[in-house]
Amino acid sequence: MSLRVDISHRYGDFTLHLAFEADAGITALFGRSGAGKTTAINAIAGLLHPDTGRIMLENEVLFDSGTGIHVPVAQRRLGTVFQDARLFPHLSVRDNLNFGARYAPPGASGPGFDDVVSLLGLALLLDRAPTTLSGGEKQRVALGRALLSRPRMLLMDEPLASLDGPRKQEILPYLERLRDGDLRLPILYVSHAVDEIARLADTLVLLQDGRVAAQGPLYDVMSDPAAVPLLGVREAGAVIEAQVIAHADDGLATLQISAGQLELPGVQAPVGSKVRLRVLAQDVILSKGVPEGLSSVNILPVRILTVQPGDGPGAAIALQAGQDRLLARVTARAIHEMGLVAGMTCYAILKATTVAPGSIGR
Amino acid sequence: MNVDAAAWDALRLSLWVACWATVLAIPLALWVAWLLARKEFWGKSALNALVHLPLVLPPVVTGYLLLTLFGRTGPLGRALESIGLSVAFHWTGAVIAALVMGFPLMVRAMRLAIEAVDPKLEEAAATLGAPCWAVFGRVTLPLIAPGILAGAVMGFAKAMGEFGATITFVANIPGQTQTLPSAIWSALQIPGGEGQAIAMVVMACIVALGAVVLSEALARRVAAKISGA
Numbered sequence: 001m002s003l004r005v006d007i008s009h010r011y012g013d014f015t016l017h018l019a020f021e022a023d024a025g026i027t028a029l030f031g032r033s034g035a036g037k038t039t040a041i042n043a044i045a046g047l048l049h050p051d052t053g054r055i056m057l058e059n060e061v062l063f064d065s066g067t068g069i070h071v072p073v074a075q076r077r078l079g080t081v082f083q084d085a086r087l088f089p090h091l092s093v094r095d096n097l098n099f100g101a102r103y104a105p106p107g108a109s110g111p112g113f114d115d116v117v118s119l120l121g122l123a124l125l126l127d128r129a130p131t132t133l134s135g136g137e138k139q140r141v142a143l144g145r146a147l148l149s150r151p152r153m154l155l156m157d158e159p160l161a162s163l164d165g166p167r168k169q170e171i172l173p174y175l176e177r178l179r180d181g182d183l184r185l186p187i188l189y190v191s192h193a194v195d196e197i198a199r200l201a202d203t204l205v206l207l208q209d210g211r212v213a214a215q216g217p218l219y220d221v222m223s224d225p226a227a228v229p230l231l232g233v234r235e236a237g238a239v240i241e242a243q244v245i246a247h248a249d250d251g252l253a254t255l256q257i258s259a260g261q262l263e264l265p266g267v268q269a270p271v272g273s274k275v276r277l278r279v280l281a282q283d284v285i286l287s288k289g290v291p292e293g294l295s296s297v298n299i300l301p302v303r304i305l306t307v308q309p310g311d312g313p314g315a316a317i318a319l320q321a322g323q324d325r326l327l328a329r330v331t332a333r334a335i336h337e338m339g340l341v342a343g344m345t346c347y348a349i350l351k352a353t354t355v356a357p358g359s360i361g362r
Numbered sequence: 363m364n365v366d367a368a369a370w371d372a373l374r375l376s377l378w379v380a381c382w383a384t385v386l387a388i389p390l391a392l393w394v395a396w397l398l399a400r401k402e403f404w405g406k407s408a409l410n411a412l413v414h415l416p417l418v419l420p421p422v423v424t425g426y427l428l429l430t431l432f433g434r435t436g437p438l439g440r441a442l443e444s445i446g447l448s449v450a451f452h453w454t455g456a457v458i459a460a461l462v463m464g465f466p467l468m469v470r471a472m473r474l475a476i477e478a479v480d481p482k483l484e485e486a487a488a489t490l491g492a493p494c495w496a497v498f499g500r501v502t503l504p505l506i507a508p509g510i511l512a513g514a515v516m517g518f519a520k521a522m523g524e525f526g527a528t529i530t531f532v533a534n535i536p537g538q539t540q541t542l543p544s545a546i547w548s549a550l551q552i553p554g555g556e557g558q559a560i561a562m563v564v565m566a567c568i569v570a571l572g573a574v575v576l577s578e579a580l581a582r583r584v585a586a587k588i589s590g591a
Binding site: 074075146 | 480482483485486487488489490491492493494496500501504505
């Protein structure tokens with residue numbers, strides 16, 4: 001099931017021009033507020049009529065301004081989870097879930113009521129009223145309701161944006177389970193939070209001022225120096241895959257990546273499992289010689305791929321570390337003084353405490 | 363106190379007329395309220411003004427306009443007569459007068475209720491595959507039920523109390539168009555009629571109180587159902 005979007009829409013003096021494809025797995029649509037993310041979701045869901053363009057799901061035309069096709073919302077079967085959950089206040093959690101199931105096409109395959117309840121941990125909430133639920137619980141019910149409508153694809157519009165840190169942590173594992181489970185449901189995930197995307201997405205589409213500025217596999221886009229200004233200098237950084245190989249008594253875990261081993265605290269995943277590491281560009285320090293006498297033990301030999309100056313005093317450097325790519329952010333002055341150029345080999349020092357692992361359980 | 367049969371007739375007729383007026387007005391008022399709350403169309407403010415007209419016009423004027431429209435020679439009156447329905451000086455005319463006078467109150471209450479429903483909930487229902495009639499029936503309608511009830515109670519109360527337009531339109535014929543307010547007014551015109559008038563005033567008070575108590579009880583039940591408790 002793949003979604004192909006190519007639409008233009010004007011409102012006020014803002015023009016959205018959106019062209020991207022979303023295949024299996026989680027495709028994240030990232031952009032700051034005002035970049036056109038919600039407009040995109042609304043257009044795909046059928047809640048908004050774009051000025052021009054075409055939206056295709058597999059071989060079915062959902063919208064085509066040329067032929068005047070605009071499939072009504074209810075017939076698109078794109079389960080939508082909104083930022084504000086939108087549970088029906090007059091129905092219990094159970095009846096909200098049943099509302100989703102009620103209009104599911106009889107022949108469509110998908111998880112049953114009990115599957116969804118256990119997947120999302122809703123058993124104890126079934127008889128509650130939506131007004132008595134916490135934000136995180138509401139989002140889990142909204143997700144369950146959407147799943148029970150047997151959608152062909154799931155659209156999620158900043159589902160975690162209104163939740164605080166702990167509530168987010170409560171939901172993220174469910175989304176990972178959804179991604180990695182048997183459902184194989186393609187998901188379009190709209191967000192302005194880089195940490196969510198780094199943890200969840202397979203494919204990344206970066207939106208800026210109503211246009212697609214970059215798109216591709218998450219690992220590629222996140223390690224591309226050109227993405228630094230789009231993601232924000234403090235948020236930019238490569239995402240790499242690692243395998244947990246040992247847990248030490250002092251709380252540090254040893255992780256294997258293609259370029260060597262890292263010692264990281266706070267890794268919960270069991271030995272043998274794979275995790276995603278997010279290495280913020282600003283937390284990578286470069287050294288020309290073998291660093292000695294440092295408190296950090298995470299030192300990797302790397303080769304400089306490209307050096308991309310930024311607008312300010314900083315610059316982004318793409319690094320090859322084994323099979324993986326890293327991104328480092330250093331000052332232009334350091335580049336000049338150290339003579340850093342593409343092709344050079346040096347050492348990258350990673351500040352372990354700022355590397356945030358998220359389980360990917362694959 | 364000896365209450366004569368005419369007073370009971372008047373009470374029975376008033377209840378009959380008010381019930382008919384309310385039941386007939388609910389779907390129409392709901393439709394107009396929905397149009398005014400949710401739709402943009404040419405002539406919307408004209409429709410809004412027309413709906414509110416009976417609220418601001420002197421009832422006698424409304425009654426006279428109804429007489430002009432629905433009388434035997436009036437355009438609507440002739441149309442109704444052609445299908446065998448005569449409303450002039452008939453209890454059905456009293457229903458029309460009560461309906462028209464209560465209509466703006468019903469529309470106002472229902473419109474407020476519809477405007478209070480977040481359209482995003484209806485959008486969410488549509489994304490789940492619910493066709494538009496189901497969105498209305500399963501989401502909008504339950505959420506505006508208290509507003510419909512409030513509108514119906516106001517419409518009923520207005521219909522029970524309607525006097526000016528009714529007496530102008532369909533006169534004051536005992537057993538046919540003499541509603542409770544008309545009967546009270548008639549009794550007060552007759553020397554020594556105060557006794558009958560007081561009896562009917564008591565009836566009016568009991569009906570009004572009963573309607574309030576009943577609507578409160580219904581509203582509580584509906585509210586409890588909506589909050590899901």
